Amino acid sequence: MGLPFKDIVTPRELPWSALSGRTVAVDGYNALYQFLATIRQADGQPFSDAEGRPTSHLIGSFYRTTSLLAAGVRPAWVFDGKPPERKAGTIRQRIEAKERAGEQWQAALAVGDLATARRRAAQTSHLTPPMVEETNELLGALGVPTVRAPSEGEAQAARMAADGVVWATASEDYDTLLFGAPRLVRGLAARRSSRAGAGAAQLIDRAELLAQLGVSGDELIMIGILVGTDFNDGARGYGPKKALKLAQEHLGWAETIARSGMDPNEADEVAEIFRHPSTTAVPSLEFRDPDAGRVTEILVRRHGFSEERVRSALERATRASARVSPVPPSPRGRQQKLDGFEEVPS
DNA sequence: CTATGATA
DNA sequence: TATCATAGG
Structure with missing residues (x-):
């Protein structure tokens, strides 16, 4: 996670029009950790329900999924399985870094430095198996497919893209490129000012990257x-x-x-x-309409989300997906070229 | 992170 | 209609 490739890749701007109707393999752990890091209050406290259970991951995956569906993008979520033995060192380092960050968070709070507190708190994000399980339950209720990788999620996502089951992988990290993904979409989140056609996401085409380098x-x-x-x-x-x-x-x-x-x-x-x-072979991915009842059960009944907000997000998502026809997958992930997009001056 | 309401 | 601040759980 987090190969420092920023200085050697030249991404292209990817307009939402080019993404609409396409299926992407979302790196689930990458996204969930981002939600846990960023969906927090000013003092760094994560969001939680009335019983103190964390909800940042549910808020994030719910609004991310519904907003992608509203834009006509079909996200399949891929989650990690058992990490390779070789990852043990990294995992240990991350645990230690979280402990240090936790102490710095408290220290910053003690002196009233909210900005530092929030930044340190973000580095303490902890994702538990029940949280992953419930995210999967929610995604199922939203009608989007989830895939549990035998090992690394990035490897699984890369294979699905190479097999043409999805058009691209979606992650902020570059690892899927090493695993052979033909296309990587970064910045799938930043869909702010893209109303008037200006693109937001970035595309890294692996063949193009290799040729460039x-x-x-x-x-x-x-x-x-x-x-x-x-x-x-x-x-x-x-x-x-x-x-x-x-x-x-x-x-x-x-x-x-x-x-x-x-x-x-x-x-x-x-x-x-x-x-x-x-990795494992994924034959095809099935998308369905969201099951409003199940989603409401999970988010509203169980965790106290606003029923009105949930209802309107679901409506946006279903209205759009009825309008957009899916772009059929292509074998070997090597179809039409996407020329002519602006290079992003990193 | 995304949605929402206030403001111009 | 677009931009900004902040609420959300």
């Missing part, structure tokens, strides 16, 4: 491993620029790794995760 797919994996992934720490002194430069020398796998000073066994193990990730 002048590297192969395997060399892209190499760059990731050099800068560090969820599964390794990276080579000393290598950031995205230097890693790209080394990959562009096309020295071959073994020689490149030797140059970087990395442990070759470790590099091979991590490469294997990206080259042959554990």
Whole structure:
């Protein structure tokens, strides 16, 4: 999660018209953690219901899904399964970082620094299995498909895009590109000022990226491993620029790794995760109309959401999806080109 | 994060 | 109709 590729990718602006009718594989954990981080009050306290149970993830996934459906976009949500052994270090580091952030949050509150408090609180976000389970229940009630990956959700989403089951993956992280996703959509959220046609989301086309960088797919994996992934720490002194430069020398796998000073066994193990990730075949995705009764049961009855807000969001979603006809999936994810969109000056 | 209501 | 502040659970 969070490959530092910002400096080496050139995204294109993706107008909502190009997204309408298309199915995307949303990286569920990526989205849920974002909701937990951002849907908070001024002091950093997450939203919760009358019984103190967290609701930020439900608010986020409900409004994100209904607003995507209202825009004619069909989101299939993909969730992580069992993490690869190699991820253990990253997971431990994240837990420690959360503990530190929690202390800093309290410290900031104690001195009345609300801005810092909120920022630190965002870093403490904790997603539990029951929260994931209930999100899945909600998404089911909304009529959108959910997929539980055998291992990494990003790998599963990438495969679905490569198989043409979805048009693209949707995540803020670049990992799906290493897993072979032909297209990645970032910024699927920022649909603010896109009323008058101005695009909001960004598209990264993998083939185009490889051509631009002048590297192969395997060399892209190499760059990731050099800068560090969820599964390794990276080579000393290598950031995205230097890693790209080394990959562009096309020295071959073994020689490149030797140059970087990395442990070759470790590099091979991590490469294997990206080259042959554990995924499952998803035949087709079924979208249905939202079940208003079930959604109301979960959000209004169980968690005290405003019935009026839920009702109107559902109405927007169903009205739009009746109007927009789905763009049929294409085999091997390699259909019409999307030329002519503006490059985004990052 | 998105929706909503106030304001120009 | 567009922009801004803030409510939402």
